[in-house]
Amino acid sequence: MTTTKIAPELIADHAHSVSARVDSDYKHLGEQLARRNVNIDTLKAEVAKFAVAVPSWGVGTGGTRFARFPGKGEPRNVFDKLQDCGVIQQLVRCTPTVSPHFPWDKVSDYKELRQHAESFGLGFDAVNSNTFSDQKDQPLSYKFGSLTHADAGVRAQAVAHNLECIEIGKQIGSKALTVWIGDGSNFPGQSHFRRQFERYLDSNRQIYAALPADWNMFLEHKMFEPAFYATVIQDWGSSLLAAQSLGEKARCLVDLGHHAPNTNIEMIVARLVHAQKLAGFHFNDSKYGDDDLDSGSINPFQLFLVFNELVDAAQSKAPNFNPAYMLDQSHNVTDPIESLMTSAVTVQRCYAQALLVDRTALTGYQDSNDVLMAAQTLKTAFHTDVTPLLQKIRIEAGGAADPVATYRASGYRAGVAAVRPAAGPSSGIV
Numbered sequence: 001m002t003t004t005k006i007a008p009e010l011i012a013d014h015a016h017s018v019s020a021r022v023d024s025d026y027k028h029l030g031e032q033l034a035r036r037n038v039n040i041d042t043l044k045a046e047v048a049k050f051a052v053a054v055p056s057w058g059v060g061t062g063g064t065r066f067a068r069f070p071g072k073g074e075p076r077n078v079f080d081k082l083q084d085c086g087v088i089q090q091l092v093r094c095t096p097t098v099s100p101h102f103p104w105d106k107v108s109d110y111k112e113l114r115q116h117a118e119s120f121g122l123g124f125d126a127v128n129s130n131t132f133s134d135q136k137d138q139p140l141s142y143k144f145g146s147l148t149h150a151d152a153g154v155r156a157q158a159v160a161h162n163l164e165c166i167e168i169g170k171q172i173g174s175k176a177l178t179v180w181i182g183d184g185s186n187f188p189g190q191s192h193f194r195r196q197f198e199r200y201l202d203s204n205r206q207i208y209a210a211l212p213a214d215w216n217m218f219l220e221h222k223m224f225e226p227a228f229y230a231t232v233i234q235d236w237g238s239s240l241l242a243a244q245s246l247g248e249k250a251r252c253l254v255d256l257g258h259h260a261p262n263t264n265i266e267m268i269v270a271r272l273v274h275a276q277k278l279a280g281f282h283f284n285d286s287k288y289g290d291d292d293l294d295s296g297s298i299n300p301f302q303l304f305l306v307f308n309e310l311v312d313a314a315q316s317k318a319p320n321f322n323p324a325y326m327l328d329q330s331h332n333v334t335d336p337i338e339s340l341m342t343s344a345v346t347v348q349r350c351y352a353q354a355l356l357v358d359r360t361a362l363t364g365y366q367d368s369n370d371v372l373m374a375a376q377t378l379k380t381a382f383h384t385d386v387t388p389l390l391q392k393i394r395i396e397a398g399g400a401a402d403p404v405a406t407y408r409a410s411g412y413r414a415g416v417a418a419v420r421p422a423a424g425p426s427s428g429i430v
């Protein structure tokens with residue numbers, strides 16, 4: 001049985017109060033799309049299948065390296081986090097899985113954790129390991145690296161942690177391990193580039209060997225931070241080399257914030273699709289670096305162009321194409337639940353808009369070098385306001401027409417603030 005945290009009557013009342021308007025807008029959009037030979041009901045069925053995972057760490061308030069300003073009613077543990085994720089799913093209906101991070105989300109009974117998630121209608125997505133920070137009582141430090149550390153003992157400890165993550169993942173129904181390491185160097189000469197990369201491969205071979213047959217390993221690259229001179233897996237090239245060297249189950253995960261500003265990420269996506277090595281995404285947005293801002297809040301067109309490549313790959317039946325979608329954001333100044341709901345809907349919106357690209361016309365313009373019309377074909381899809389379509393999908397699934405308004409009307413945050421003690425001010429990234 002699914003436990004509901006927002007009263008279903010409240011959601012239904014809100015949906016009812018706007019249903020006539022939504023129906024009218026949906027009908028009007030349907031007429032517009034029909035003129036473009038798109039059947040809105042067929043489109044609706046396709047978009048309704050879209051899902052994006054929520055990171056367990058995303059429902060807590062984030063911070064910067066300068067400070068963290070805690071919010072009210074922050075989750076105290078993974079059980080609270082799952083409850084917040086349950087609310088997100090209850091209202092948006094496109095976030096049915098949660099991606100946990102260990103050891104942050106460690107518990108003594110994983111059967112209980114799985115049942116707790118199921119009680120909110122949630123399952124688990126990829127498990128994430130953490131060898132980028134030291135834990136209490138950890139024998140060896142990751143200050144100078146983990147999977148690539150010069151010392152074999154530290155590498156063995158980091159490998160063992162990843163193996164433990166796989167074991168936990170098996171118990172909670174995960175099918176993938178995401179590995180991101182902060183290993184790198186802050187000064188020229190600090191590390192030997194080639195030996196460090198070889199140590200990365202050697203450690204990951206041991207982790208890869210422990211993957212169950214139906215699992216994948218997602219390698220996440222990032223240009224810099226915490227290492228400020230060189231990072232071992234700094235770009236998709238290093239990630240692809242590693243994935244190709246490790247084997248079929250190793251793939252490259254694209255976090256939108258892990259590139260230099262102005263990088264053509266959609267083209268990287270196309271290359272990884274070609275190499276049959278695209279693992280999936282960590283969605284967020286950025287202006288300068290790994291800002292972890294809400295998806296589509298800075299550059300929604302880029303997000304659309306990424307989905308344009310994904311829809312093209314799916315429709316042209318690119319081999320071994322099955323990307324995993326997840327949000328990976330840090331919410332420093334907003335209510336994390338509101339940001340995650342808005343972001344999930346934004347990602348879903350870009351998927352719907354990408355489905356609207358007239359690909360036959362686009363191919364014709366590309367092949368005849370009609371540059372302007374090719375660009376306009378993408379813009380026509382991007383400019384289509386699919387809001388009524390998304391509202392209709394949510395209402396039909398029992399979700400909220402307006403997730404943020406319904407969430408605010410429910411008083412959920414005040415309710416959890418009353419039972420979850422306030423966290424004190426703290427410093428640093430969480």
Ligand SMILES: [Mn+2]
Binds near residue numbers: 220255282328
């Ligand atoms: Mn990420």
